[in-house]
Amino acid sequence: MQHSRRRWLFDLLGINLTVVSVTEKLISALGGAIGIAAVVLISQALLPNATGTPLLIASMGASAVLLFAVPHGPLSQPWPFIAGHLLSAVIGVSCAQWLGTQWWSAAIAVGLSIGVMHLLRCIHPPGGATALTAVIGGDAIHALGYQFVLLPVGLNVLVLLIIAFAFNGLFRWRRYPAALIPRPPVPVVNTHSHYQPPIIEHAHLVAALSQIDSYIDISEQDLLRIYELATQQVALSHRIAPPIIAVGHYYSNGRFGSDWEVRQVLRIQIDDMTQTQYVSFRRVTGHRRRSDGRLELIDFQRWAAHEVIRDENSWRPVDDECVETNNQ
Structure with missing residues (x-):
């Protein structure tokens, strides 16, 4: 009970419990320090008279933080990083010159930057700070005008990008961009029409994440949901025809966790007015156990992944050896 309450509190506060080794954490910290140091030193060398x-x-x-602590995250990849900063810089300078440097101009700059990054698929959160800097950064920033986009923003981005590529490339599991990571062979999937992938629990996720040994910018709940939706698509793609619905028989939707459900057909009736069949x-x-419902036959067939029968404490698909492990 105490463990479940603690888990609930962690989820509420957004505390990420991803298992990452001390070595990986130290590498991330070192990479961030080297990256920023390189930006400053190279900028000084290239712009010695930039008083x-x-x-x-x-x-x-x-x-x-993103490029060295979450190098494989979608927000860290080159396109979001480059375009997110440069586009936000252009928007910030434009707002500062056309609308002034008031608080509302800063708000508009950040809002526009978020919208443009969304539109062009280059969301990079620090880009919002770049737009904000262009508006409220002070006289030195304002005096640069659109030169701010190239110096310092463009130069900062270029140097940090090169360092991220070189530093993360030193480690086999940290290649940057993420597309350079060697992909494991695709596992062979059982394509039987009644195949049901096994249920993944919290302990399984913890074990898998510990093998990756990298910060994953996605919650455990989202991972489970993605897995569930993907396996549903696999089941649908391999289903030849909807099951035949018969009175007194049991059917499952083949889902997982709280969404899993088994229904018994009580009656199949035809509406005299519309000639529509209802189940x-x-x-x-499942979640609404012992409650009754009514659907059109076609909708019930879409819901039903397969017919099931009772097998001791579990339900198994008819004429199939795969057992649904959810208990009543």
């Missing part, structure tokens, strides 16, 4: 010109913008610190049923397992 009063900022050589580093603060949003690069946030980008360093009256009772839920015998």
Whole structure:
């Protein structure tokens, strides 16, 4: 009971419990430090006379977190990183010059940047800070005008991108961009029409994530949901025809966890006015167990993955050896 309450509190607060080794954490910290140091040193070397010109913008610190702590995350990849910063810089400078540097101009710059990044599939959260800097960064930033997009933003982005590629490339499991990671062979999937993938639990996810040994920018709940939806698509793609619905028989939707359900067909009736067939049923397992319902026959067939029969404490598909392990 205490463990479940603690899990609930962690989920509520958004505390990520991904298992990552100390070595991986130290590598991430070292990479971020090297990346920012390189940006400053290279900027100083290339712009020795840039007195009063900022050589580093603060949003690069946030980008360093993504590129070195979450190098495989979708928000860390080159297109979001490059376009997110440069487009936001253009929007920020434009707002500063056309709308002024008031608080509402800063708000518009950030909002527009988010919208454009969404539209162009280049969401990179530090880009919002880049747009904000262009508006409220002070006289030194405002004096640069659109040059701010290239120096310092463009130069910062280029240097940090090169360092992320080189540093993460030193480690086989940390290749950057993520497309450079060697892909494991695709497992052979049982394509039997009644095949039901095994249920994944929290312990299985913990074990799998510990083998990846990298921070994953997705919640455990989302991982489970993605797995469930993907396996449903596999089941649908291999299903030859909907099951025949018969009175007194039991049918399952083949889903997992709280969405799993078994229904018993009570009656099949035809509406005299519309000539539509309806199925009256009772839920015998699942979240709404022992409640009754009614659907059109065609909708019930779409819901039903297969017919099932009782097998001791489990339900198994008819004429199939795969057992649904959910208990009543």
